[in-house]
Structures are given as C-alpha cells and as structure tokens.
Amino acid sequence: MRGNMRLLKTLTWVVGTGFLLILPWLIPTRMHVAVIALYYAILASSWALLAGYGGQFSFAHMAFAGLGAYTAGLIGKFVRLTSAPTQTCFEVPLGGWWMVIQDTASPTCLEQAKATMPVGSLIVKLPPWADIVAGILIGGLFGLLIGALVLRLRRTYLALFTIAFAEILRTVVNAERDITGGPGGLKLDPLFPNGVTLLGHEFGPADKLPPYLLMLALFLASLGLMYWLAGSRFGLFIRSIREDEEAAASLGVNVVRYKILLFTVTAMIAAAAGGVYAHFVRVIAPNMMVIKEMSVVIAMAVIGGMESLLGAAIGAILIEFALEQLRNDITVGSFTLNMADWRLVVFGALLMITLRFWGNGLIYPIIQRITRRGVAEETVAKRLQAASANPEEGP
Amino acid sequence: MEFPSIFWYTILWLIFWGAVGALVTPRVYAHKDKFTHQTAMLGAFVGAAFGPVGLVLLWWFTPPVTAKWLTLTGLVTLLWLSLAFAKADPDNLCVTSGSFIATQIANGLVIGSIYGLMALGLTLIFSILGIVSFAHGEFYMLGGMVTYYFTQVWFPDINPLLGVLVAALFTFALGAIFELLFLRPMITGQIERPGEYAILVTFGLAFFLQYTTLTLVGASPKKVPRFFDYPRITLPSETGNLLKVTPGNLTFFDTISIPSARFTAMMIALALLFALIYFLYRTWTGKALRAVSQDRQAAAVTGINPKRMNTLAFALGGMLAGISGAALVQVFSWVPWVGIPASSRSFVIIVLGGMGSLPGAFIGGLVLGVVEALGAGCVPDPNRAAAYLPAYGMIILVLVLLLKPTGLFGREL
Secondary structure (H helix, E strand, O other), rough: HHHHHHHHHHHHHHHHHHHHHHHHOHHHHHHHHHHOOOOOOOHHHHHHHHHHHOOOOOOOOOHHHHHHHHHHHHHHHHHHEEEEOOHHHHHHEEEEEEEEEOOOOOOHHHHHHHHHHOOOOOEEOHHHHHHHHHHHHHHHHHHHHHHHHHOOHHHHHHHHHHHHHHHHHHHHHHHHHHHHOOHHOOOOOOOOOOOOEOOEEEEEOOOOOHHHHHHHHHHHHHHHHHHHHHHOOOHHHHHHHHHHHHHHHHOOOOOHHHHHHHHHHHHHHHHHHHHHHHHHHOOOOHHHHHHHHHHHHHHHHHHHHHHHHHHHHHHHHHHHHHHHHHHOEEEEEOEEHHHHHHHHHHHHHHOOOHHHHOOOOOHHHHHHHHOOHHHHHHHHHHHHHHHHHHHHHHO | OOOHHHHHHHHHHHHHHHHHHHHHHHHHHHHOOOOOOOOHHHHHHHHHHHHHHHHHHHHHHOOOOOOOHHHHHHHHHHHHHHHHOOOOOOOHHHHHHHHHHHHHHHHHHHHHHHHHHHHHHHHHHHEEEOOOOOOOOHHHHHHHHHHHHHHHHOOOOOOOOHHHHHHHHHHHHHHHHHHHHHHHHHHHHOOOHHHHHHHHHHHHHHHHHHHHHHHHOOOOOEEEOOOOOOOEEEEEEEEEEEEEEEOOOOOOOOEEEEHHHHHHHHHHHHHHHHHHHHHHHHHHHHHHHHHHHHHHHHHHHOOOOHHHHHHHHHHHHHHHHHHHHHHOOOOOOOOOOOOHHHHHHHHHOOOOOOOOOOOHHHHHHHHHHHHHHHHHHOOOOOOHHOOOHHHHHHHEEEEEEEEHOOOOOOOOO
C-alpha cells in the first residue's frame, strides 16, 4: 500500500510538471497570463509556508517581491561595468573590470568619462541574472532584518508591523522619483536581451516562451525547496512554533533561529519571483506593492489551501487564469454584466466564504483526497484486525 | 531640493545611537539585576538625545525608568530633530513663521479629533472581541459614500446631519450583520485558530467592500459641499482681533485659520465623543460592554450576554468609523479606496494609544493629526512632503511596536 502511495505521488508530480511544460502549446496566445500566474503561484505558496505552516501572518510579502524587483531595476539603471576606470564616477575595481555606480548628483559622469577612456573600452550593463541574484540577496537581508525585529510580536501586532513596513517601503519608492521613477515606473531590460536559442529554435527578447520556462523553473525549484524544508525538521519546528511558541521553546526548539530563517527563506523566494517578474513585464511601479496585491496573494493562498504549498500554488494559477478570463462581459438578453468590475467582488466574497466554511481551502481537500486515498480504509482495516486479535479490548 | 550633508549626519547619528541604546540598555539592566521594563525605550531616547556620553552615564547609574526621564529624553530627541530640520532649511515657513505652525497644529488637532473618533471604534472592537478589524477603513469610506448619495443624489435639499445619521445606521447594520455571519462562529468554536481567521476574514471584507463600492458607484471622486455656511461674525466687532468668522473659514487671534468644514467635522466628533462617554459610563448596556472587556466570564456570570456584546461592539465600532467618514466627506473628495489610508491611520492610533484603551485612542488621534499636519507643512519640498504623508504614521507605528508595544495607555501584555 505504501509503495502505491509513493508511486501515486511521484506520478502526480510528473503529470503536473509535464502539463505545465506543454501548456505553452495548448494556450499559445495566453502566455503572458501564464507567466503572471506562475509569479503569483510562487508568492502564494511561499506565503503559505510563512503563514500557513509557520503561523507568521506577514503582510510584507509583496514588499519583498517589490524589493527584488526594484533592486534588479535600480541595478540596471545605475550600475555599469567598464573595462577601464572612468576616473569621474564612483567605481569599484572588480577583477579587471570596474563596477561604476552612477548617482543622481552626477548623472552625466559616464558621458564625460567616454572622452578620457581609452579607445575600445566597453561599458556594459550587468546581465539580468546578476541583478536578480542581487535582488534575492537584498530580499534575504531585509527578511532577516524583519524576522529579527518581529520576534516578539504575535498575530495582530505582527500583521500591523509588516503592513507598516510594506507601506513605508512603498511610500519611499513612490516619493523618491529621481531614483526609482516614482509612480511613473522603472524600465527594465528583457530577461534575455540578446534572445536565446532553445532546442535549435531562436527566440527574440520579446518572445514569451523563454520567460515562461524560466519562471516555471523558478516555480518548481522554489516549490521543491519549500517541500524539502517543510518535510524536514525545519517544517516540524515551524509548525510547532505556530501551534504554541512557548511549548515549542520548552521542548528545545530554537524559536529565534527558526523564525528568522523562515522569514529569510520566504523573503528570498518572493524577491526572486519579483526580480524575474520585473524583467518579464519590463516596467515596474510602486503599485506592485500595494495592499491590494497582497490581498490577492493572500486570497489565492487561502482559497487554494493555506496549509498546503501545492494547494496555494494551484489556487493561484487557477484564480489568475479565472480572473483574466472573466474580464469579458457576460450578456444575458439585454442585460450586460460588467465582469471587469464584478469579478473582484466575486473574488472577495469567495475569499470570505472559503475562510468561513472551508478553513482548509478549496483545492487542498481535493489534493488530500487523491494523495491519501486508501489511508482511511487501511487504518479502519488495521483497527478491525487488531480488534479481532484481542477481542476483550474492543474496537 | 538637496539637504546639506550635516542634516543626514545628524539623522544617522540619532538613529545609530538610538539603536545602540535600545539594544544594549536592557542587557545592562539585566546584568546589574535591575528591572528591565521599558529600558529599551529609555535607552533609545537617551542614545538619540545625548549620544554616547548619555548612554555611558545611563549604563553607569542605571536609574529606575520613570515617566519623567522618558518624557525629558523624548523631548530632547524631538528638539534635535527639529533643529536639524531648521538648520537644513532656514527659509522654511515652519522656522520663520510662528503663526504658520500654530495654524498647522490647530488644523492637526481638528482633523486628529476625527481620526481619534474613528480609532475609538477600532479600539472598542479590540477591547471586546480581541481582534483588529482590517475593514475599519471601509466602514469609514461607506459612511462618506452613504452621506454623499443621501444628501446629494437622492434627497438634495435635506439637512446634512440627517445624512450623517443615515450613514451611522447603515454602517451599524452592516457591522452587526458581518459580526453575526462571520465573527460569531469564532466564539462558538466552529473555527480553528480564531485569531488568524479574524485577521483574514476582516481583510477579505475590506477587499469585498472596496470592490463592491467601486463597481456600484465608479471611481470618479465624489465631492460634498460643506454642511453649514457659518454666519459672519467679528469679535471685537471693529477689528476682529479675537475671532473672525466667514462662511468658509474661522480665524482666531488673526493667526490661526481653520476651514469651517473641518470645524463642523470636529464638532460632530466631539459631540459623538461625549455621547459615547455617556453611553459607556452611564447606561446599563455601556457598563455591560466595559464589563465584558474587563472579564468575559465574570460578566457572563452577572447576567450579561457576551455574544450580544460582541455584536454590539463590532456594530458600534463600524458606526463610529462610518460617522467619521460622514463628517469628513465634506472636507476631502471621496473615492472607493479612501478607506485604505484611513485604516492605516487607525492602526497607528490604537497602537500608539495602547490597544484597547479608549482615552489612548482619542489622544493618539490628536497626536497623529498634529504629526501629519506638521509633517506635511514643514518637511521641505512640498511634493516630497505630500508623497511621504502615509509614511509618518507608519514610522510611529513601527517605533511604538519596537520600543513600547503597549502604547501610551495600554494594559500590560
């Protein structure tokens, strides 16, 4: 029976991954939505790890995604690599190259330097993967900081603190127009500025398939990482912290370490998603960090099932597609329902009703039904067996 | 505009020594086997106010933490901050004109009284139900919307105070219905992890109400003219030195100028505040509410039904937010997401005043009103000052949560 279960699980994973891999050929016109759906899936599942498993109701998850996105964008805007020192800008030698950081006080320093630099010197941008990695590191750093600051705060206080952090970050990004572009947005390079060749087929920078595959890889990698974490001692410890922090501490769980680690890991995953997303959509605005975005991610996780990483991810993908599909108006006779507005009302109502009546979400019970099929029968059969072996103890 | 670097160094100096003080002082007190309560806060203030010298003296003598020390060092820190601002921008109106500051503070107090009223609703909910309603701002928004539709669209010539009354009834009913449908199951044991459920479900309600309103009324800003035009009064009658009233404005002592719409809003807030105090301290139901907030079981033993008090508290809290919105709809233009900054403000206020403390909420509201008015008026570069407006309160929230999570008047955790 156990062998069958494992086979079933593996089969589910293989089929799921295979389905996501062939998805581009099924819906070639909706690739944009597919990438965004995966972005939300990463965020919703990492939030599920943070809030569902760890009980840390953070509202700063989109802020971490925004940190990843803006770090990537700002590096693309201000940091250049040159093959010769410029003498005019702030620069750091870096193994034969110089990393030049322009600042808003002297925006033309690179232009001036071009006159003095030797002929044939190169000025290049960092490749997108490098600034995404930098974004992940910055996200992790802030996750560490926030994790350390909120150690003493529980539930409502934690929620308020993280809302405040997210709002401060958004306000700063919004206000510092000279640096971040403010509400007008910040432009980024595409993920593959020079195109990419996959299986003998050349894709240009604007093609959607390579970003989709990259986002899919990130999604699978982060899901794998989180499942590994959740299944290890780490997962056990953070769930014990969720249930009762004092009891966990008294049993020897290092509450401080695991809480901070949980914040850092989920912040890094969110920042990674944010960085790839930013390079994919190519213009980011502080609006990606508003409370509404956070509500959307939370609603996806809740409807999918907060205590299941896979449930939250599937919920996010389904809901994103549903929300996009529902943009079209529904006409019944002469009466037209403007779905572009109503869909979010329905979504909000669905969130509340799910919370009220299906605390485990809508997707997670289905997953449980599939993966735990036979478990109940097995247990019942075992009990009956045990009961017939010692009849005096009763079933 | 560019700030001189001395300004940034001053700010960095304050933050650095404040952080050092906040982190090290509790350890020093613990090491000396002294009472560590609130030492983080004292350390932060002393570090920011007097730098390393102050900290060394503090760690040497480790005096007991008293309100006197906290106030004194807090004021010195504030003084340093304002000096840094004054030095950075000597031509600022806040440095050169006392009457400008007085006007800003007066306007801050006026608007702060409304914020306080709204936060009173939230703190009432917290003290009875033990939850923070993340949909509080949406009640505020709906209060304004209902007043707009009632007084401007459906019955254009009606007394605006009737609009406020209708808004109050509407938000009261909405709060009661939501509590019965979604929060009642929490106390009857139908929900696992009620604390987390409460956060999420009120968050969901906020989302739902925002988009329902957006769908029904659209995104265009709604504007309500001021409720009352004031009669022209001048005191003393020839010069108007003491008080000058025009239909749209009040001027006290020739210096402090308050728009009359805001003044009306403050009057509504104060009237309601007194009504609420009377209700809570002089009527049976109000006393029952306070009893439940102090001890649920004991209150139930004396014959109070805590479940009904839950419904009443949530509805009353929503109503207070709704009335705040109705009073302010004549001051600001109204859109469906006007509730988002309003909820943030309420969060700041109840944390600052102490969760569940009624006087704390009102005083916190006044403080936040003044801080926002001074922040908006005094930070150089008006564009930037306005853009940073949502952050001032949030910075207060973060600082209070880190240094003194019980707030000014909160019960000890």
